[in-house]
Amino acid sequence: MSLGEPTQVRQEEPQPVGIEPADTTAAEQLVKTPMWRVRLRLFRQSFARNWALFRENKMGMVGLVLIGIFAVMAISHPILMATVWDPKVYHPVTGYDAVLTEFTVVEEVTDETSEIELMEARLKLNPTIDVGDVVRIPAQPAPPTWTGENPHYLGTDPQGRDILSQLLYSTRAAFFLGAVAALTAVVIATTVGSVAAYFGGWIDGGLMRFADLILLMPLLPLLIVMSAAFDINMVMLGVLIGLLNGFGGVAIVLKSQALSIKVKAYIDAAKVAGGGDWHVIFRHIVPNVLPLTFLYMMFGVTEAIALEATLSFFGLLNVPMTWGLMINTAQSNGYLLSGTQYWWLLFPAGLAVTFLAFAFFIVGRGMDEVINPRLRAR
Amino acid sequence: MIKFLARRLVQMALLFVVFLSIVWLLLQAMPGDIADTLVGNPDIPREQRIELRERLGLDEPLHIQYVTYIKNFFQGEMGVSFSRYPQDVSTVIWQHLPRTIVLFLTATLFAFWLGFKSGKLIAWGRGGRSEQGFIVGGVFLQTVFYPWFAIVMMWVFGFYLGWFPISRFIDARLWQGAPYDANDIFEQMIVSALIVTVLYSLARYLIRRFAPTVVIEARLRQAAAIVTVGGLILYWYLHPARTYVADIAHHTMLPVITLGLVAFGATMLLTRSAMLETLGEDYILTARAKGLPDRVIRDRHAARNAMLPVTTSLVLQLAFVIGGGIVTEYVFSWPGTGQLLLQATVVSDIPLAAGILAVTGVLALVGHLVADVLYTVLDPRIRIS
Numbered sequence: 001m002s003l004g005e006p007t008q009v010r011q012e013e014p015q016p017v018g019i020e021p022a023d024t025t026a027a028e029q030l031v032k033t034p035m036w037r038v039r040l041r042l043f044r045q046s047f048a049r050n051w052a053l054f055r056e057n058k059m060g061m062v063g064l065v066l067i068g069i070f071a072v073m074a075i076s077h078p079i080l081m082a083t084v085w086d087p088k089v090y091h092p093v094t095g096y097d098a099v100l101t102e103f104t105v106v107e108e109v110t111d112e113t114s115e116i117e118l119m120e121a122r123l124k125l126n127p128t129i130d131v132g133d134v135v136r137i138p139a140q141p142a143p144p145t146w147t148g149e150n151p152h153y154l155g156t157d158p159q160g161r162d163i164l165s166q167l168l169y170s171t172r173a174a175f176f177l178g179a180v181a182a183l184t185a186v187v188i189a190t191t192v193g194s195v196a197a198y199f200g201g202w203i204d205g206g207l208m209r210f211a212d213l214i215l216l217m218p219l220l221p222l223l224i225v226m227s228a229a230f231d232i233n234m235v236m237l238g239v240l241i242g243l244l245n246g247f248g249g250v251a252i253v254l255k256s257q258a259l260s261i262k263v264k265a266y267i268d269a270a271k272v273a274g275g276g277d278w279h280v281i282f283r284h285i286v287p288n289v290l291p292l293t294f295l296y297m298m299f300g301v302t303e304a305i306a307l308e309a310t311l312s313f314f315g316l317l318n319v320p321m322t323w324g325l326m327i328n329t330a331q332s333n334g335y336l337l338s339g340t341q342y343w344w345l346l347f348p349a350g351l352a353v354t355f356l357a358f359a360f361f362i363v364g365r366g367m368d369e370v371i372n373p374r375l376r377a378r
Numbered sequence: 379m380i381k382f383l384a385r386r387l388v389q390m391a392l393l394f395v396v397f398l399s400i401v402w403l404l405l406q407a408m409p410g411d412i413a414d415t416l417v418g419n420p421d422i423p424r425e426q427r428i429e430l431r432e433r434l435g436l437d438e439p440l441h442i443q444y445v446t447y448i449k450n451f452f453q454g455e456m457g458v459s460f461s462r463y464p465q466d467v468s469t470v471i472w473q474h475l476p477r478t479i480v481l482f483l484t485a486t487l488f489a490f491w492l493g494f495k496s497g498k499l500i501a502w503g504r505g506g507r508s509e510q511g512f513i514v515g516g517v518f519l520q521t522v523f524y525p526w527f528a529i530v531m532m533w534v535f536g537f538y539l540g541w542f543p544i545s546r547f548i549d550a551r552l553w554q555g556a557p558y559d560a561n562d563i564f565e566q567m568i569v570s571a572l573i574v575t576v577l578y579s580l581a582r583y584l585i586r587r588f589a590p591t592v593v594i595e596a597r598l599r600q601a602a603a604i605v606t607v608g609g610l611i612l613y614w615y616l617h618p619a620r621t622y623v624a625d626i627a628h629h630t631m632l633p634v635i636t637l638g639l640v641a642f643g644a645t646m647l648l649t650r651s652a653m654l655e656t657l658g659e660d661y662i663l664t665a666r667a668k669g670l671p672d673r674v675i676r677d678r679h680a681a682r683n684a685m686l687p688v689t690t691s692l693v694l695q696l697a698f699v700i701g702g703g704i705v706t707e708y709v710f711s712w713p714g715t716g717q718l719l720l721q722a723t724v725v726s727d728i729p730l731a732a733g734i735l736a737v738t739g740v741l742a743l744v745g746h747l748v749a750d751v752l753y754t755v756l757d758p759r760i761r762i763s
Contacts, residue, residue: 059514213393215694216746217400220701221719221738225731228723229407249694302521310705313525314720327526337544339533350526357521365517 053370060366066359070352074175077168085165089150092169092321096160097150099142105133113143113341141335141345155344157326158333167348170323174305174356177238181304182297184242185250190293192247193254194285197262198277208255214248219307227316234319237311241304250296254289261288295371298364302357309353323349379754386750390743395448397739401732402447406440451736457729461722467733471715473561475737477547478714480568482703482741484634486695489641494688496642497649498681501657512646519643524702528709531636542632545711549625558619564626570610578606592674633710637702641695648691652684659683682756689753696745700738 054060081087089097103116116137121129124137144155154163192211196204223240226232232240261267262285270280311317312324315332319325330336330345338345431437435446450456456467500512536544543549548560581602589595614623656662657680665675704716711717715734722730 059517209389209393212389213396216393216697216739216742217397218697218700218738218742220704221716221735224704224719224723225401225404225735228726228728228731229404306521306523309523310525310701313705314708316723323523324525327529331529336529337533337537339538346526346529350523350530353523353526354518354521357523358518361517361521 050370054366057366057369059362060369063359063362063366066355067363070171070356070359071175073168074171077165077172080165080168085162086150090162090165092161092166095162095165097152097156097162098138098160099140099145099152099156100136101139101142103135103137103139105129105131105135107131141342144344154348157329157345158335159329163326163344163348166321166326167323167352169321170326170349171352171356173234173319173322174308174353177234177308178301178304178360180235180238181242181245182300184239185246185300186293186297188243188246189250189254189296190286190289192251194258194281194289196251196255197258198281198285204255208252211248211251214244215252217244217248219244220310223307223311224314224316227311231318232311233317234308237308237317238304241307242300245300245303250293250300253296254292257289257292258285261285292371295364295367298360298367301360302364305353305357305360323353382754383751386747390747394739394743397743398448398451398736399444401736401739402444404735405447405728405732456733456736459722459727459730461725461727461730467730470718470730471733471737474713474715474718476561476565476568477712478703478707478716479741480564480630481633481637481706481712481714482699484630485637485641485703485706486692486699486745488634488638489645489695489699490692492638493642493645494649494681494685497646497688498653498676498684500646501650501653501684502676502680504654504657513650516643516647516650519640520647522640524640525705525709527640528636528706531632531639532709535632543629547626547629547713548622549629552625553622556622558622560622560626563619563622567614567623567626570613574606574610578602581606592671592678633706633712636710637699637706640702641699644691644695644698645688649684649688652687653680656680656683685756686753689749689756692749692752693746696742696749700742 081090087095089095102114103121104114105118105121106115107118109115109117116135118129118131121133121135121137125135129135140156140160141158142152142156142160145152152162152164154167157163157166192207196207219241222244223232223237226240230236267280267284270284275283308317308322309324309327312319312322313328313331315325315328317325326349327346330338330342335342335345435443438446454468456471459465459467459470462470496512500506500509503509532544536542553560582599585595585598585602589598614620617623662675662679665679670679703714704719706712707714707716708720715737719731719734719738721727722734
């Protein structure tokens with residue numbers, strides 16, 4: 001435990017001021033309070049303060065609610081698979097259900113989802129069928145069904161797999177990817193930013209030029225070319241996006257923040273007390289930069305979700321099922337321009353990506369307003 | 379200013395070499411070498427394989443290979459494409475590049491112009507009812523799943539309403555037996571558009587310099603816009619190949635609008651927050667106290683200063699538009715380098731993919747440089763010192 005920290009505590013805690021010099025027990029007690037408890041109290045206080053500010057931002061709250069809904073979706077998939085859903089039918093990748101859809105036999109087909117041509121019906125079923133009959137044929141993709149043995153609330157995809165199950169399963173994958181990317185980015189960015197700010201000189205110059213380079217590099221083409229060379233899976237993609245994001249823009253912003261912390265008195269105090277370089281960086285600079293990193297974590301998650309969805313839309317990733325892959329499936333089976341006719345193929349997945357990215361983005365904006373008072377409404 | 383730009387230029391050249399090195403490292407990281415891929419056919423005897431490796435210089439030590447690669451790139455030599463075998467990578471890229479650049483440039487300019495205008499107005503009328511709507515819309519455009527958005531746009535405007543052709547760059551039936559080459563016409567269109575842009579910028583500069591009042595300036599600006607754009611349209615209307623030109627223009631619209639819309643959201647939000655910051659400055663208060671008209675305060679005092687952070691962010695936008703361009707080209711079957719990159723990736727045509735990646739890097743760097751020049755022109759602190 002360094003001497004730097006109690007100084008910091010006393011700055012923010014008004015309590016010790018009232019203690020009389022003779023009252024040694026209270027002072028002793030204060031010193032004896034374990035550090036983690038002090039930290040926890042400080043954290044709770046600043047959290048409550050920031051939460052009050054954040055709550056004023058309506059859009060940020062909407063974002064939080066949206067993220068909550070997606071989190072429930074992510075959790076519900078394994079539960080549903082274990083209880084209600086039969087894996088043979090509802091598995092997001094290998095499930096199959098021959099849904100019988102009702103078709104009206106007609107001469108001229110005007111609506112493909114509910115009508116079938118006379119000759120086709122006769123060929124498929126039996127030659128006695130006539131115009132006006134209602135036949136039941138296993139057709140994929142099937143529209144949503146709410147009844148029956150295995151209801152598909154959002155229909156099935158061109159391979160007979162349940163869309164809702166795919167949607168819920170992909171939610172978990174998106175959260176996982178977002179978490180990996182954001183954590184990697186934050187770890188890299190705080191380290192790089194703090195180190196560059198603390199040491200300065202050529203270390204700073206080198207790291208920042210490198211950050212400039214990464215900032216310039218168009219991420220999507222690079223990842224596309226990498227996917228040709230390597231078999232990229234979810235973890236790898238998360239780490240890659242995190243690395244590139246963390247070393248680029250976020251590191252530059254965090255460095256300027258770290259620079260303003262470096263000149264504070266408690267850093268000098270820590271150094272005078274004999275704290276080494278790395279001790280000062282990781283115990284004093286990094287913790288003070290961290291609040292800002294949460295903000296960039298949110299924007300990082302948005303970007304990671306969009307990148308992953310785009311790459312799997314191109315079919316370049318080695319992933320079992322994601323939202324992007326769902327649209328890829330619809331597209332590669334020729335339903336790209338089906339529009340509203342086969343809405344369940346394109347809209348649930350597309351809207352899910354959009355809304356989750358949207359949610360993280362507006363939460364990030366809300367946090368931005370908490371951190372930068374200049375952005376707040378006056 | 380010259381010194382600043384020269385330093386940036388040197389920095390960028392260095393950055394580009396580093397970027398190229400990363401591309402080269404990627405090539406090296408591939409399993410097997412290029413000769414293995416090129417002669418994957420087991421019928422080819424061992425001796426010939428060795429000979430090919432020698433001819434391609436793959437038996438040299440790595441550092442020599444590296445130097446050769448960098449040197450060749452600057453001489454425009456990027457190897458031979460596997461998937462379009464006898465053709466050079468550079469030839470294939472040159473064929474596709476103009477279309478990508480047009481998509482990229484027009485979408486960026488459209489987004490910047492519209493985003494800056496609307497961001498300015500939204501910030502100026504702060505607290506209005508429509509503000510929240512614009513913010514939500516801007517954030518939505520910024521975070522929307524772009525491939526899906528492009529598909530929906532294509533379905534609505536191309537298929538359902540039928541206003542625009544659904545995909546590709548030209549209508550093959552119209553061009554069958556046409557006396558013109560589509561690429562030539564397209565290049566002429568680019569050149570004419572560039573000339574008009576330069577003329578218009580020049581006119582704007584002169585008007586700004588010599589117009590006596592703001593109102594007259596605005597009128598003159600409108601007149602200049604009408605004359606230049608009208609002249610461009612008239613020129614192509616009188617051109618013998620006008621149906622073909624119209625076909626290309628018609629095909630270009632939807633991809634540009636789609637890409638531009640997505641980039642527009644980000645610019646609008648940024649302009650708004652930059653504008654809000656400048657509106658709180660003391661010099662705005664001074665301008666008001668002097669009794670200047672609202673329009674002058676808004677356009678000359680606030681927006682002019684808000685332009686600086688927006689120009690800086692243009693650099694970050696570039697990478698975004700490049701990525702978005704790939705998706706646009708894919709969804710709209712637009713035969714540019716982005717679609718080429720995806721095709722090359724799918725068939726593991728590594729030389730072509732790496733070449734496109736390198737060219738994309740050049741594009742990003744040039745964009746960056748342009749943003750830097752713009753910045754120095756806009757910021758008197760750099761311009762004068």
